[in-house]
Amino acid sequence: MLKQTEGSRAVAEAVALCRPEVICAYPISPQTHIVEALGEQVKSGALVNCEFINVESEFAAMSVAIGASAAGARAYTATASQGLLFMAEAVFNAAGLGLPIVMTVANRAIGAPINIWNDHTDAMSQRDCGWIQLFAENNQEALDLHIQAFRLAEELSVPVMVCMDGFILTHAYERVDMPTQEQVDTYLPPYAPRQILDPAEPVSIGAMVGPEAFMEVRYLAHAKQMQAIELIPGYAEEFRGVFGRDSGGLIHTYRADDAETIVVALGSVLGTVKDTVDEMRERGISIGVLGIACFRPWPLLAVRAVLAGAKRVVVLEKSLAVGLGGIVSANVETSLAANTCELYAVIAGLGGRPITRASLHRVFGEAIAGKLAHLSFLDLDHTIVDRVLAREQQTRRSGPIAEAVLRDIAAVSGLRAKDQT
C-alpha cells in the first residue's frame, strides 16, 4: 500500500511486519523515531508477541539482543554513531557467536568533535567485525532491506546491520510502498534457530577458545560471509517475485554499461550522483554509477565486472580512514585486479556537509580532465585548515582544534571571536 511517511516510521512498520519478538533500544539521534514507533506498536497491542525493553545504554541494548537471540527469539535493535561505538564489544560478540540479530544503524558522524549529522564513519568503524552491512539508497529500500535482513541473518545465523543515512533518510517524508503482512509472511519464514538455549536440550554458549581452534572459528565467520555473497542476489530476486520491485542485492548500476568514468558510492548520495550523471550524459560525457548495496561481504567479483571497462573510477565516500584516505576506495581497489584504470577517492559530506550537484560536477570534471588528486576532500575549506596549521607552527599551546576552527569561522564570517563570551 502506498503511503507518505517518515523514513524511520516506514522502517519501524517494516520491522513490525517481520514479527520481532524482542526489541531493545536506547534512544540516540537520528535513530530514535524508529524504536519509538516500535515501542508505540508494542504498547498499543498492534505488535503482538513482542517484548520492548527500554534499556539503560547501547551496550545493554546489544547485550540484551544477544541474550534474546540466543534464547531463540527474533531480536532487533537500532542505534547510531556513538551508540554503535559504545556497544562495539557486544557487536563483535554477536558476530562471533553467530546470532542473527538485525540492527538499523542511522548513520551519523562520530565525535569528538560531537556532531549529530550524517556520514558513514559509524558503520565503517564496525566493517570488519563479522556483521553483514547493507546500505539503503532511499526509504523504500531501507524498509525493504530490513525484511531481507531478517531472512539473510536467520538463514546464515549471522547478524545484519541495515545502514540508512541519518536525517537524510530517517527524517525524510517520502512515498513508500508498504508491504502487507501476507507478503512478508510469504517471504520470511518463522525463525528456526541454529543454536538455542533450550532447557530440554542444554548447551553452553560463549566458550573460551584457544589457539587450537580460534583460527577455524574466525574462518567460518568469513565463510558465512562468502555464502552471503551467493545468497543475496537470489534473495533480491525472490523479493521481486513477492513484492514486485527491485530492492537490495549486492550492487546497483546506473548508465554504467559503456561508461568510461564510473562513480562508486553508497547510501542516499546515489540520488544526487545519478542526477549529476544524467546532466553530464546530456552533455555527451560517458559516465555511469555503481552503487554498493552490500558493503560487507564485499562483492569483489560483481564490482570487478562492472569496473572492467572503465578508464577511471571515482569513489565518493562519506568516511575517512584517518592516515590513509578512503575506506570504500581501498575496498574498490581489491576489485580492480589487473585493471589499471585511475582510481580517485573523494571524501565528502563528513559531519553532514551537503554534497551538491555543483560540487560533484566540478570534481567529476576534474577527474575526467586528469586534474584530480588521487585523494581529495570535497569542498574542504583550505583557508581555515591552513590557518590552524600555521598557528600550530607558531605556538606550542595552540589549544583545542575544533574550537579554534569555530572561532576562525566566526572571524571569517564577520563575528569577532573576542566579542563572544
Added chain:
Amino acid sequence: MTYLLKPKLHHPTLPANRLGYTRRDYEGKISTLCAGCGHDSISAAIIQACWELAIEPHKVAKLSGIGCSSKTPDYFLGNSHGFNTVHGRMPSVLTGANLANRELLYLGVSGDGDSASIGFGQFAHSIRRGVNMVYVVENNGVYGLTKGQFSATADKGSKSKRGVLNSEESIDMVMVALQLGATFVARSFSGDKAQLVPLIRAAIEHKGSAFLDVISPCVAFNNHEGSTRSYDYVREHNEAVNRIDFIKTRDAITTDYAPGTVQDVPQHDGSVLRLRKVDAGYDASNRVTAMNYLQQRAQQGEIVTGLLYVNADSEDLHHHLNTVDIPLNQLNSKDLCPGLAVLEKVNAAMR
C-alpha cells in the same frame, strides 16, 4: 552550540564582588534550551553562587556529558575551562583532570540520563572514590534531547506526556550517593533559588564528593498532569528539612535563632556551615538516619530537599592516594627524578 552573541554589557548598578567582578562576568552564552527549562534556573544559581563566593573563573573546570543538562556549561562561567565529554563519561574524565590538577574547582554537570542510565557506573565510582568535585545532576526524569522517553529516575507510576505509565522502579540518586559514601549530599529544586544557591555554595566549599540532585522540570516533555517531575507536583510535594546559611569566618553572625533550630557544621577552613532546621528532628550529620528518613518520606510521596548529609571530616581522593600538594601536571623532571645519588642509596639499602 549557540552562535548567538551576548553583549558584554554591565549595567552600572550591578554590584561587584571582592574580585571586582559582576554577575555578568560569570555568565556564558545565550541558552538554547526551551523557555522555562529548570536547567536555566540552575545555571543562574551556579552563576550567583560563584559570584557570591568570588570564585576566580579561570580556576573552575566545568565538565559535562551528553543531554540537555550537559549543554548548560556553555551558558554559565564563560571564562572558565569547559569539557563536553561523551555520553555518561563525565565523572571519569573529571576524575582524570582532578588527579592531574588538584587546584581547580571541578564542577560536573550532568543529567539523569547521563548519570543514572548510561553513565551510572562512572557516577558511582567517582562518588565512592571521593573525587573532590561538585556533582550536579539536573534531574527531570525524562530524556529531553531525544524527545521525552522515561529516564531511570522517573518514578514508578509516573505518566509520560503521551499518557503511558512508567512500569519500572526509579533510581533515587540521593540514596545511591549516600550509600556510596558521598560526604555531601543535597537535593533541591530548580524553582527554589533561595535554597539552591546556598547549597551550591556549600558544595563548592566542601572537600570531597559533593553531590547535588536538583529536580529540574522539563517544560517540553515532563511538565504535565500525572508527572512527578512537573513544576506543580514538585512544589506541592517539596519538603525542605533545612535551609543553609553558609557562613564564612570573616562574616559576622548576626541572626538570632531559637535554641534547637540550628545545626552548625564546622568546615576544614575554619568556617561554619550553619543549617537552619525546618524539621527540628532532622540530623544532617548522620548518614543512616538520613537514609531512613528519606525512604520513609519517599513512601509518603514527598520529595525531601535541603542539605541531607554532610561529613565535616571528609577527605578526598588525593588524600586517599597520598599525592603531593603540588598539582601533578606541574611537577617537572627535577621533582620526579631525584637523581643518580638517591638511586645509588636506594640500591645500596637492598644489597
